[in-house]
Amino acid sequence: MMRKKESTDYANEQSLFQLCERNSAISMISGRWKGQIVYYISQGYDRFHLLQQKLPNISETVLARQLKELESHAILIKREIPNTVPTGIKYILTNKGIDLVPILDSLCNWGKMYADGKKITLAADQQF
Amino acid sequence: MMRKKESTDYANEQSLFQLCERNSAISMISGRWKGQIVYYISQGYDRFHLLQQKLPNISETVLARQLKELESHAILIKREIPNTVPTGIKYILTNKGIDLVPILDSLCNWGKMYADGKKITLAADQQF
DNA sequence: TTTTCTACTAACAATTTTGTCAGGTATTGT
DNA sequence: ACAATACCTGACAAAATTGTTAGTAGAAAA
Structure with missing residues (x-):
């Protein structure tokens, strides 16, 4: 277990992890429902009422809001289905x-x- | 894009993702500071005051609380350092x-x- | 005309998460 | 005795998130 900067540590310290906003990525997915919504859309449950069926405990309002937030993070977009x-x-x-x-x-x-x-x-080296 | 269960879809549907609590894992890391705390400890900043230095905007109280939560999720444990x-x-x-x-x-x-x-x-197949 | 369906929104209440304030223990140095 | 360091804790306030209620639009079916 390394401490502070040593030359061997450089790549690690410079990693994206170090510089990026760890939390902005986490906050994009940390809604009560976002993970599941993204997952279900990826599985083809791509319409409002299909998502409602899959997530019976979420209300219309909340689902709409979560979708909007995901949209604002550019994780998904809406698209009109023609002739529906x-x-x-x-x-x-x-x-x-x-x-x-x-x-x-x-x-x-x-x-x-x-x-x-x-x-x-x-881990073995932390054993006691 | 597939819908519902087809035999080729089985593995996907059966994936851990499907059955597990997507949200319990997300909730374990979705504190304002948890990601960073875990990261810094992994980098060797493993003491209370070192974490405070690395996270200057977190108060003592909040840091202690976040550490306790991480401990309650078995992500980390405390250990006394002898002869300190x-x-x-x-x-x-x-x-x-x-x-x-x-x-x-x-x-x-x-x-x-x-x-x-x-x-x-x-993706190409979503283009328009 | 009234109802149904799909996809929303604004306004507000309830809940959860964060932050702040004021302590508290135990040890060492002066 | 008094200050300093390291590591907490409880109580409460502020802020953010989530949930609820009541409404919207546009088109088709009863």
């Missing part, structure tokens, strides 16, 4: 949104991997 | 915490990759 009965709109992920999916997936795997029993394990 | 001047404590990442670091890193890369200009790009 009462003017349908579908939501499609931008490339940014598509790239987010595997990251959310790995976050979720991480959560699940350590879900059971809350057993705490440490 | 006024009883030092250091924070070490559990394996769970260590595994989180590259995920936060990729989240951050993702954020940075799309940071400039907010240009929206779409």
Whole structure:
């Protein structure tokens, strides 16, 4: 475990992680529903009422708001579906949104991997 | 873009993503400071006052609270440092915490990759 | 005409998260 | 004794997020 700057540490310190706003990326996905919305859209549940079906505990208002926020972060965009009965709109992920999916997936795997029993394990060099 | 279950879709639908609590993993890291705290501890800034130096805008109280929350999620643990001047404590990442670091890193890369200009790009099959 | 459907929005209330203030312990140095 | 360092905690205020209620529009079906 390294401390402060040593020359071997340089690449690490200079990493995007160091300079970027760690939190802006986190805040873009940290709504109560955003992860699930992005996921379901990626699965083809790309219309308002389909998302409502998939997320039965979210109200219309809240869903609309979350979609708007995702749109403002350029994670998805709205698109009118031509020739639809009462003017349908579908939501499609931008490339940014598509790239987010595997990251959310790995976050979720991480959560699940350590879900059971809350057993705490440490790296070998931290053992005692 | 697929809809509902088709046999080719099975693996996808069965993915951990589908079954796990997408949000529990997200909520563990979505504090205003948690990402940064985990990162700095991984970089060796493993003591209370070192974290304070690295995060000058966080108050003592809030830092202590965030650390406690991370501890309650088994992302880190406290450990007394023997023979220290006024009883030092250091924070070490559990394996769970260590595994989180590259995920936060990729989240951050993702954020940075799309940071400039907010240009929206779409996948080829969504073009128009 | 009234209802239904889809896709919203504004206004406000409830809840959750953050931040601030004022302590508190334990040890060492002066 | 008094100050300083390191690490907290409880109580409460401020701010942000989420949820609720009531409404909108435009078109088609009853």
